[in-house]
């Protein structure tokens with residue numbers, strides 16, 4: 001797909017682009033890997049467009065530490081909005097900040113990591129500023145001053161390449177799709193932007209965050225390995241019995257030693273709703289596939305899963321794929337996996353866990 005949309009008339013040599021990277025700091029004032037990925041994408045554009053400017057906008061309780069941590073990047077200016085009311089994710093305040101920084105920077109292209117915090121805000125800010133927003137962006141490039149992006153549509157099943165003439169153009173960069181920039185630290189001078197909040201924008205009050213304990217958090221986007229569990233773990237085995245407690249022990253044992261991220265087939269996460277014996281640490285958030293997630297990891301290992309198309313379509317961004325299934329005719333055997341072990345996953349994972357525990 002190659003489309004060019006928008007209303008701004010463009011003549012040869014296009015826009016003097018001002019590329020703004022939007023980022024929020026963490027509680028400790030640091031910046032995450034997705035921010036550095038967005039910075040990498042923005043710097044790539046900046047380097048390819050003669051005369052363009054690269055600037056950074058930061059939001060958080062305090063942004064100086066974050067600005068200093070990337071001070072060696074090619075950005076010429078840093079904007080900041082600070083204060084307790086900006087430390088937490090809230091649509092009204094985040095949108096007000098993004099709008100104010102975009103205006104202060106006179107940004108024509110806004111690049112932000114597609115974290116849940118920015119993903120819900122960017123389209124609204126684009127609307128306020130008469131711009132356009134694209135989500136699920138995985139590639140950016142510029143030639144002869146003209147920017148083009150690659151992005152995914154329809155639950156990441158179709159990739160499109162497009163350009164736009166409308167400005168400001170907001171790009172939500174999918175985490176995991178870029179090399180994080182390795183800009184070093186230094187001392188950055190941050191220009192503070194004042195945001196006048198209305199009473200309505202403070203109506204939503206964040207009273208706290210409920211989240212699983214760190215050791216119960218099984219979804220780890222930064223993990224090298226995706227470990228997928230299928231319904232086979234809860235099915236009757238060769239002895240005619242189910243072995244759910246043993247399955248639970250083996251899976252959790254593997255996660256502990258490998259620090260893999262846990263994915264699941266739909267059948268396994270659905271079993272809970274049917275009142276069947278289930279693995280209590282799995283929820284629909286772990287589901288990979290057409291109606292689930294499409295995570296990005298260097299490697300994937302599927303266990304006790306049949307590898308049907310609606311599941312394996314969620315593996316499109318997994319580098320090397322391996323599967324353990326008893327069925328030599330399963331979907332993995334039909335071109336979905338690089339390596340299929342036709343074996344009993346209970347026995348294989350027990351052995352792997354023992355080997356990993358012995359050689360941490």
Ligand SMILES: Cc1cc2nc3c(=O)[nH]c(=O)nc-3n(C[C@H](O)[C@H](O)[C@H](O)COP(=O)(O)OP(=O)(O)OC[C@H]3O[C@@H](n4cnc5c(N)ncnc54)[C@H](O)[C@@H]3O)c2cc1C
Pocket residue numbers: 229230231232233235237264265266267268287288289290291292293303304305306307308309310311314324325326327330343344345346
């Ligand atoms: C519209 C639609 C959307 C869907 N979306 C999704 C989706 O997003 N994600 C998804 O996962 N599915 C999705 N599905 C369902 C999908 O088609 C499959 O039904 C589902 O993935 C099957 O899950 P499974 O492979 O775990 O279970 P099963 O098909 O029951 O397969 C279990 C496998 O475990 C193996 N096994 C059993 N014991 C062992 C053992 N000891 N060692 C090794 N292997 C063993 C068996 O041989 C079998 O191959 C969707 C379906 C539809 C119609």
